[in-house]
């Protein structure tokens with residue numbers, strides 16, 4: 001029942017670097033044709049040039065509906081209807097609930113949450129024209145718990161969970177699956193300088209590699225034919241609990 005990616009068209013946001021770029025490489029290796037999009041045009045063009053004519057790069061600011069429509073038109077004219085959308089673009093912003101500027105909070109939600117909604121809103125008709133396919137939204141372990149000083153990021157990623165389940169409910173009959181990935185700390189520019197400390201208390205106490213997330217993405221696009229509306233965690237065990245030194249054999253009571 002697994003779906004092949006051979007010659008299927010995939011649109012990836014935030015694809016110029018980090019996890020998005022690794023997703024593009026993984027998709028091309030599996031035979032897909034990819035519209036790679038980002039706002040970092042030099043990096044995006046360089047990635048596409050390194051991968052040949054199965055990848056086209058175009059500028060796409062995910063908060064801009066007209067740019068979404070332009071990107072979709074380009075994908076369709078070059079490759080045909082889009083079968084899969086990967087909503088990967090995101091930003092992290094720091095500040096407490098008390099001190100963060102309201103404009104920063106709004107901008108974070110605009111990119112991380114509204115940007116994913118806009119992408120689905122614009123691309124769903126193309127996936128229907130392709131006869132079905134799937135959408136993968138990228139959240140975070142910050143979508144499973146709170147983190148002090150990351151309120152905007154946390155709110156955006158929790159919101160994405162509800163949006164994913166809603167879209168899955170709406171699209172199941174159209175043969176479109178919608179799933180979500182929660183990465184833990186992954187070695188990308190987003191967490192440069194933070195990762196080692198973030199991973200120190202995890203059962204698998206190292207930073208994850210982008211390729212480990214790409215493996216899950218490829219599974220969700222191809223093999224996970226009976227999964228929709230669900231959440232898949234790749235975090236080295238970060239959110240399973242705490243190994244507290246104070247809890248050890250002491251005599252039952």
Ligand SMILES: NC(=O)c1ccc[n+]([C@@H]2O[C@H](COP(=O)([O-])OP(=O)(O)OC[C@H]3O[C@@H](n4cnc5c(N)ncnc54)[C@H](O)[C@@H]3O)[C@@H](O)[C@H]2O)c1
Nearest residue numbers: 014018019061062088089090140183184185186188189190
């Ligand atoms: N790196 C981690 O540890 C980690 C952990 C959990 C979740 N995530 C999520 O994974 C996704 C990818 O992040 P990454 O770690 O590869 O980070 P990254 O910063 O390397 O890549 C993010 C990409 O998104 C692009 N982008 C940012 N704002 C955009 C906008 N308005 N329009 C279009 N593109 C935009 C950036 O230019 C960049 O290329 C993000 O959604 C992030 O929140 C990352």
